[in-house]
Amino acid sequence: MPSAVEAFLERSRAAVRDTFLQTALDRATSRLMTARANGFASLPDADAMRDRAKAIKEETVARLDHYLARLAESVEGAGGHVHWAADADETRQIVLRLAREKGVRSIVKSKSMASEEIHLNAALEAAGFRVVETDLGEYIVQIAQEPPSHIIAPAIHKTKEQIAELFSGVAGRALPADPDQLTAWARAKLREEFIQADMGISGANFAVAETGTIVLVTNEGNGRLVTTMPRIHVAVMGMEKVIPALADLPVFLEVLARSATGQKMSVYTTLVRGPRRAGEVDGPDEFHLVIMDNGRRSALGTHLEESLQCLRCGSCLNVCPVYGEVGGHAYGTVYPGPIGIIVSNYIGGHGHTQNLGAASTLCSACLDACPVRIDIPRMLLGLREEAQAKSEVPWAERMAFRMMAKVMASPSLYRMAVAAGRKLLLPFVRNGRVESLPGKLGGWTRFRTLPPIAKKTFRERWREMEKDPHRD
């Protein structure tokens, strides 16, 4: 049974050789990276806004239960129903029960990573309900029967040629690999789904405690249709999505879209509050909010708590050199990329977590890009400490580092090790370079040469250099 790291290694090898994936990733990540940089460049007080957004999130996480209680009160006060779900199974059961009780047959969904996390679609389909994803990217991966590979761009790993093939299969005729035409076809198809759906399931980008408002940001308006047209709206939210007040929303809207896609705001920002009230024309008959824990509470008070501030914008994925080469599926987790590595250590609860802390170069581009300055590198180091403390790291590797520690803490051992290392490498030197190394170290020489250890190290040369020709 391979470890999470071994599985990642295998998948990453395949990913690096997958030319379709490489094309798709190159196109998408470079576009999103540039867009993000431009988006923030146009914000005169970007630093102040990020600081403010972070402060609000910090305060919210520090008083999470207080704000969740207020949220529940506000939602109920607006005529909605609140359900508390401890884990994935409970969340699924709540939604299934609602669908059955309300005589639902078909369901439309707007994009929700929380629902992906609990594999909600599979549970609903197994129970006989028809579920259609209405976010274009989610619709694509739904047809492809794959999980999303990016937090906000689920089909980022697909080229337009691959998408045309998928859509053509559903359409029953050949559709061209042209984004405008493909989108137009999907739009017409999804319109039919919106009209006939009994239930709309959404996530929540933000849930405002003060008013009970659920906020959705979409570029397609599907958030609006999903929460307005069907007679029942169910919002599934990760418990950390609550924010204190409506006045807190603007700063998040400013930094969220710029981080995610470089837009000043997403095309649609949908604020919904409870079901349709007397005198209103649009809106569902019923509104249900499912507040989901699923391992989040266990992060409180740990070194990973800061990751609960995440806005799920995906910008850390876009700037990550590792994600940029392997894509989302290689991680094997619902949430991929830098923040995905962190949250996968608690989401899903005990027995479902994994530690991929090693799958990073610690370049810190993620921290640099994060709109709420989440210190992902700090947490990655913490995860590596956990992995080695729990002996999740191969024994040989632990011994090698323990030995390195002894050597580096002693001047004489260091000098001996250098001399020994020089001798050990000598048989491998050809034309002044080490071209191949045995065992695990062969990973280096497969792609790179290595210089031999210098005949005279700097320290050994210093005796001669100490006499300064420039002095006096």
Next chain:
Amino acid sequence: MDPTGAINREPGTANSGPRPRSVALFGTCLMDMFFPEVGEAMVKLLRRYGCRVTYPMDQTCCGLPLLNNGYREEAARVARANIPLFEDAEAIVVPSGSCGWMLKKEFPGLFPADAALRARAEAFAAKVYEFSQFLVEVLKVTEVDSGFHGTVTYHDSCHLLRGLGVATAPRTLLKMVRRATLVEMAGSDHCCGFGGSFAVKFPEVSNAILGQKLANAQAGGAHVVVANDAGCILHMRGGAERSAPGLRVMHLAEVLAAD
């Protein structure tokens, strides 16, 4: 000028105090073993700019590989062995951004339970400068007498750029080299793919990231990539020798000290 657009950088450590007369070199284990000529170039330059250079002979390593792989206590032990060697130093200069970051930003935090040692680590950290930072901000170098000629591009190593906030100093110095033409590469601030043990644990991904970096370097028309980090150099030079033989990878000190 901020060519990278990186928003989260800290400002460089501007030195307003008196110029130190002597400078202690924290060589780093990689320079000691693999790139002693870089150390020689640094010493030559520091002396040329009027500094007396010392090199505590019992120094070993900054301990970053240990910290980065989750061996925090072991890293603390290595730090504890090296800090006393530099207690008398006025300034500590280091050739690599990642080691510089370790010494300056991480050393104090390695001793949460020992206030006295933490204080010594903080005093140590306050004196640490990366090489280009020292030349520009402390020595206020305005001229470089280098025989180097060619088209160069500069790689912003991750810990130097995002950890220590240094981006301008290396470029300022390169622009002082009369017969060097500095061109910026796309993604100069992108990771080269080294990542320490990452390079050996995930060699294919590491190499794929490197491929992008080398391609970017060459696309700009440069024949030389300059970096201020032994890890990046080990990785980029090693890779270039296999896949981009026309591209040289050099440390800034080598360029500046060239005859």
